[in-house]
Amino acid sequence: MLITRKVEFSASHVCRNPRLSDEENQRVFGLAANPNGHGHNYLLEVSLEGEPDPFTGMVFDLKEMKEVLNREVVEPFDHRFLNHEVPPFDHVIPTPENIARDIWRRIEPHFARPRSRLHSVRLYETPDLYVDYFGEQPCSA
Amino acid sequence: MFRVTRRYQFAASHRLHAPALSDEENRRLYGKCNNPFGHGHNYVLEVSARGPADANTGSAVDPRRLDELVAREVLQPFEHRNLNSDVEAFRDLTPTSENLAVEICRRLKRSWPAAFPGEWPKLEKVRIAETARNIFEMGAHEIQ
Numbered sequence: 328m329l330i331t332r333k334v335e336f337s338a339s340h341v342c343r344n345p346r347l348s349d350e351e352n353q354r355v356f357g358l359a360a361n362p363n364g365h366g367h368n369y370l371l372e373v374s375l376e377g378e379p380d381p382f383t384g385m386v387f388d389l390k391e392m393k394e395v396l397n398r399e400v401v402e403p404f405d406h407r408f409l410n411h412e413v414p415p416f417d418h419v420i421p422t423p424e425n426i427a428r429d430i431w432r433r434i435e436p437h438f439a440r441p442r443s444r445l446h447s448v449r450l451y452e453t454p455d456l457y458v459d460y461f462g463e464q465p466c467s468a
Numbered sequence: 469m470f471r472v473t474r475r476y477q478f479a480a481s482h483r484l485h486a487p488a489l490s491d492e493e494n495r496r497l498y499g500k501c502n503n504p505f506g507h508g509h510n511y512v513l514e515v516s517a518r519g520p521a522d523a524n525t526g527s528a529v530d531p532r533r534l535d536e537l538v539a540r541e542v543l544q545p546f547e548h549r550n551l552n553s554d555v556e557a558f559r560d561l562t563p564t565s566e567n568l569a570v571e572i573c574r575r576l577k578r579s580w581p582a583a584f585p586g587e588w589p590k591l592e593k594v595r596i597a598e599t600a601r602n603i604f605e606m607g608a609h610e611i612q
Contacts, residue, residue, distance in 0.1 A: 344524055355525055357532055420526035424470045428521070456531055459471040 329446055330386050331374040334396045336405035338413075339366035340421040364408060370451040371400060371430065377443030387443045399433040423452045427460040435462070470528040471592060473516040474535065478543050481508035482551040482563040506550060511568075512597040513542065515576065519588030529589045537583040541575040565598040569606050572596065577611050 342359040343352040352360040359365070373396060377386040409416040409426070419425050427450040438445045451457040483506035484498040494502045501507070515538055519528045545555060551563040557571045573594045580591050595605040 342526070344526075346524075355530075422521070422526040424472070424521045424528050425526045427470065455475040457473050458528070459473070461469065461471075464469045 328378065328386055329374045329376055330389070330392075331372050332389060332392050332396060333370060333372050334393075334401055335368060335370050336401050337366060337368050338404050338407050338409050339364045340409040340416070341365070342420050342422055344420060364410065367452050369404075369426075370457075371396070372449040372451075373430075373434065374446040374449070375438050375443045376446035377440075380442055387438065387440070392438075395434060395437045399437065400430055423450050423456065423458040424460070426450055427458045431460050431462060469518060469520055471516050471518045472527075472529040472531070472534075472589070473514050474529075474531055474538070476513045476515070476538055476543060477510060478513070478547045479508060479510050480546050480549050480551050481506045482558075482568075483507070484562050484564060485552075486562050487560070506552065509598050511546075511565075513538070513572065514595040516592045516595070517584075517589040518592045519590060533583055537576065537579055541579050542572050565596055565602065565604045569594055569596050569604045570611070573606055573608055573611050577608050 340359075341362060341364040342356040343362070344355070347355065349360075373392070375387050375392070379386055403413055407413050409421040411417070415429065416425075419429070427448045430450065431445065431448045434448075435445045445462070448460045449457055450460075483503065484501040485494050486497070489497065515534065517529045517534065521528050549555065551558050551568070555563070555571070558567070561567055573591075576591055576594065591608040593605060593607045595603060597603045
């Protein structure tokens with residue numbers, strides 16, 4: 328069974344690779360490379376996979392899930408300029424892919440329990456663009 | 469490995485009518501969707517691709533390249549069109565949203581290698597909502 332909890336945060340970022348020229352950054356990232364940055368209302372959906380505990384009927388306590396997501400994601404990310412204020416984005420480009428992977432790394436240990444594990448992180452950068460991350464997997468299929 | 473999904477919208481009209489059936493049978497099968505002059509929807513299309521993040525860009529899919537592909541193959545030919553009359557594939561095929569999903573998936577899969585010449589990203593699935601309540605999804609692997 329999957330259970331999903333949503334949280335939101337608003338943050339600014341700029342997507343550019345310091346090893347590329349301004350012109351190349353513009354070509355690769357478009358408007359997202361504008362040097363002073365821009366922002367999004369990010370929507371994060373975190374899904375846990377597991378079996379309900381026979382005693383509580385819950386896969387994971389949603390109150391605790393909310394606390395973990397607030398502490399590990401919303402507090403460090405909300406109303407921040409990711410590149411300047413939230414490591415590792417001082418040296419990792421804060422694309423939605425990299426943000427989703429960083430969020431996975433921050434929260435995964437907190438959901439690893441006998442009856443539950445982190446299944447996926449879905450990060451909406453806008454309502455029209457989102458990324459799903461399922462943890463490290465070999466690139467086979 | 470990431471799955472990147474982009475959402476698009478287009479408005480189009482269609483009529484569900486199977487030429488092999490009688491008018492009465494068509495009315496019974498398709499109900500209001502068989503009304504002779506057709507009707508329209510605001511279709512919402514989600515296109516998903518999967519792949520690893522590129523080391524230089526941190527992106528698994530270049531959304532602008534995907535936008536160009538979807539605009540050329542789907543949005544421009546379908547936007548404000550009558551699917552039955554204006555889209556070749558539906559001259560002899562009822563444009564149910566199942567068939568529309570197949571047609572969109574086929575178009576994207578056919579043009580995918582030219583737009584994304586490397587091994588990654590791969591087209592994973594398309595999902596089309598005809599209305600907020602009726603949603604159709606198919607994997608690219610279902611298309612030969």
